[in-house]
Structures are given as C-alpha cells and as structure tokens.
Amino acid sequence: MFIAVIKPLVVNITILFSLIFNANLFFPFRRKMVLTWKQKMMYGVVASFTALLCMMYPIQPLAKTNFDFRMIVILVTTLYIGKMAGLLCTFTVVIARFIIGGPFAYAGATVSVFAYVVGILFRSSFFNVKRKMLYGLMIVFIYLILYIATIIYAVPPLSWRFYIIYFAFFIAMFLALIYVIERLIQFNEQFDDMIYVDKLATVSEMAASFAHEIRNPLTTVRGFVQFLSKDTTDENVKKFAPVILEELDRTNQIITEYLTLAKPTSFQRQKVNIDDVLHTSVHLLSPLGAMMNVSLQLYTEGKSDVYGNEHYLKQALLNVMKNGMEAIEYGGLVTIHKTVDEKEKQVIITIRDTGKGMTEEQLKNIGLPYYTTKSKGTGLGSMITARLIRQMDGTITYESQPNVGTTVTITLPLYEGD
Ligand code: ADP
Numbered sequence: 001m002f003i004a005v006i007k008p009l010v011v012n013i014t015i016l017f018s019l020i021f022n023a024n025l026f027f028p029f030r031r032k033m034v035l036t037w038k039q040k041m042m043y044g045v046v047a048s049f050t051a052l053l054c055m056m057y058p059i060q061p062l063a064k065t066n067f068d069f070r071m072i073v074i075l076v077t078t079l080y081i082g083k084m085a086g087l088l089c090t091f092t093v094v095i096a097r098f099i100i101g102g103p104f105a106y107a108g109a110t111v112s113v114f115a116y117v118v119g120i121l122f123r124s125s126f127f128n129v130k131r132k133m134l135y136g137l138m139i140v141f142i143y144l145i146l147y148i149a150t151i152i153y154a155v156p157p158l159s160w161r162f163y164i165i166y167f168a169f170f171i172a173m174f175l176a177l178i179y180v181i182e183r184l185i186q187f188n189e190q191f192d193d194m195i196y197v198d199k200l201a202t203v204s205e206m207a208a209s210f211a212h213e214i215r216n217p218l219t220t221v222r223g224f225v226q227f228l229s230k231d232t233t234d235e236n237v238k239k240f241a242p243v244i245l246e247e248l249d250r251t252n253q254i255i256t257e258y259l260t261l262a263k264p265t266s267f268q269r270q271k272v273n274i275d276d277v278l279h280t281s282v283h284l285l286s287p288l289g290a291m292m293n294v295s296l297q298l299y300t301e302g303k304s305d306v307y308g309n310e311h312y313l314k315q316a317l318l319n320v321m322k323n324g325m326e327a328i329e330y331g332g333l334v335t336i337h338k339t340v341d342e343k344e345k346q347v348i349i350t351i352r353d354t355g356k357g358m359t360e361e362q363l364k365n366i367g368l369p370y371y372t373t374k375s376k377g378t379g380l381g382s383m384i385t386a387r388l389i390r391q392m393d394g395t396i397t398y399e400s401q402p403n404v405g406t407t408v409t410i411t412l413p414l415y416e417g418d
C-alpha cells in the first residue's frame, strides 16, 4: 500500500510546485501585488487547472474517496492572490468533484469550500504577519481540524497509516509552498531593485556629466560679464550686469543642488538632529505654502538624532514636502509627523497631504526617472529622494488614494553612538 500512496503523492507534489513556478513565470510574485481583474482571473484559471490535475491523480487507497492536494491549491491561491482567484478555483474544484461523483462527493466539495473559507479568513492577517511559516502552520492546523471533522463525520475510516502519511505530507507541502513563494518574492524584489538601481545609475551619470558640461561655460560667461561691467561707461551694461550675474548664480546653484546630487559621490554620515532639519525645511517652504494656500504642520515626538547627512536629508524632505504641496490644487494641508520606533531603532517621518492623490498606476511609476505628470516637472525629485534615503539606509514608501491624498513614510536609522 505504501508504494500505491507514494506514487500519486509525488505526482501531486510535482503538480503543485509546477504551479508555483509557472505562475511566477507569467506574473512574478511580489509582496504587494497589484493585479488587474484579468490577471487575477488568469491566476484563477491556472490554479483551477492545477487543482484539476491534482484531482486526476488522487492519493486514494480506497475506491470512491478522493484524497489529493487540491485544497492546498485553493488555500495558497486565496492567501496569496485573493478572493476572486480563490473563488474561481474553488468553484471549478467543486464542480469537478460532483462530476467525479461517488458517495463522498458532498464531503469532498465541503472540504474544498472550507479551504476557501479559511483562506479568506486569514488572508489579510497572513499578509501582514512577518513569520509566514509559523503563521502558515497555524492556518493549516485550523484547516485540518475542519477537514478531519468532515471526514470523521462523512467518510468511513481508512487505515491510520494512510492518514498519517497524507496529513504529514499535506502540512509539509503547504509549508513548502509558502517557503518557495516567499523566496520567489524576495528574489523578484531584489531583481526589481537591481533594475531600478541600474536605471538610477544611468540617469545619475548623465546628470552628472551634464551638470559638469554646463557649469564650465557658465563660469566663463560669468567671468566675462563681471569683467565687462567693471570699467564700462555703458549705462545699460552697468544696470543689467548684476541681474545677469544673479541669474547665472541661480542657474549654477540649481545645477549644483539638483543635478550633482544625482551624482553618486561618497558622502559623510554623522549625527544629525532630524527635528532641526524638519523645522528648517518647513520654515523654508512656508512662504511658498502661503502663496499656494497650503499650510504646513509639523509635529515631532521622541528622540531626534539620526545617522545621516544633513544636506541629503534636507533635500529629500524638501522634495517630498514640495510634491505634497504641488498635489494640492485649491488649498489644503500638509502634515508632517515624526515619531520614533525604539524597537526597530528608527525614526519614522510621515508626510501626508490632502492633495489629488495617485492611482495605482501612478504609484507604480513614482521614483522612475523622468516620470512626471506636471507640465513643468522634471520627474527627478522622487528618484533623487529615493536614492538619498536609500544611501542613508532608510526606506521610503508611498500610499495614496485618488482625490483623498498621499502619505509618504520615510524611515531613517537612529543615531546609536555615544
Ligand atoms: P516632479 O515633481 O518634477 O513631477 P517627482 O519625481 O517629484 O517629479 O514626482 C513624480 C510624479 O509623482 C509627480 O509628477 C506626481 O504625478 C507624482 N507625485 C509625487 N508626489 C505626489 C503627491 N504627494 N501627490 C500626488 N502625486 C504625487
């Protein structure tokens, strides 16, 4: 009997793993998957197909019962992809189970629906929990209680040895899939990062050489203007030379502050009082805010020393705050909160605006070079911000709702010396 069980067991296992890799090939797993309706359906179809395959190779020692791993497909699909895909898969399975028929069709359908229900119940908490394997173990135990209760109630007992093998593999298989998916998520995100960093490098290099090329002739022009205006009798030159110089200086400053920042230079990190930086930044932007009918509010709480670079921090925060202000059309509020997470040893800064918000599509693009929706935008601000924060071992995340507003969360490591 052992061989009779193991053979289909191995087939089921293979089918399950192939599902994961095929799914990952077409729609790579991400921590936060943004899927269109069509993609969810596609996932559902692939999952249904896999579940059907599992059902074709049941691990059944007795005729007419149908022990296989289709419930794992339902559980995993519902947990990772969502209600819709899970429902489609469950629906297919239930129908197929009735087509296969036999006296235990009802029990078979019931345990499949249970898998879906358990998936739905734990979906959001599973998403948020950090220790996925442990939590997965709990989920599968809860499910197995329902499963076993159904069998006891509806199906005549089979050999206990079969049950042990079947359920042990059931648990192991479920956990193995979670493990593989988590690894794939990690891998995919590293890959995304790599592409992103690569793009950044390209833009940064361009920007840096650009800045360099422009600054040289600019310096020459500045020198000549200064020279000409010194001992001239021409009234016009005398009058306008300072304006020219001022504008040249401003251009130079823009280049220095904006473009050279994109240059990946080595930078100094030290103890920086983030509260001071926040106050200065808000102070700097207040006049602009008054003009745009946007008020800025700053609340700070807890420790304030971070390990970073003051100049970079200011630049990053100004970029984010300015984006918040620019998102507001007819007056509104930009609220900045700074708190400390002692456990993670980091400072958390949230910058929330009551602006026009972003769609999922826009959220995906933010931080990509040259992505802008503004007529006078450069599409470099968020990219530079992301890079600066990253260089200081911080993180930046965007959450947004169209017509409600955007919240940008920045974390930075606390200063831990002295
Ligand atoms: P720019 O500000 O020059 O357009 P950014 O890189 O700073 O470039 O921003 C890119 C785009 O991201 C903006 O054009 C805007 O569409 C979007 N964006 C950034 N921050 C916000 C925000 N707080 N609210 C709404 N949209 C935003």
Ligand code: MG
Binding pocket: 319, 322, 323, 381, 382
């Ligand atoms: Mg901007």
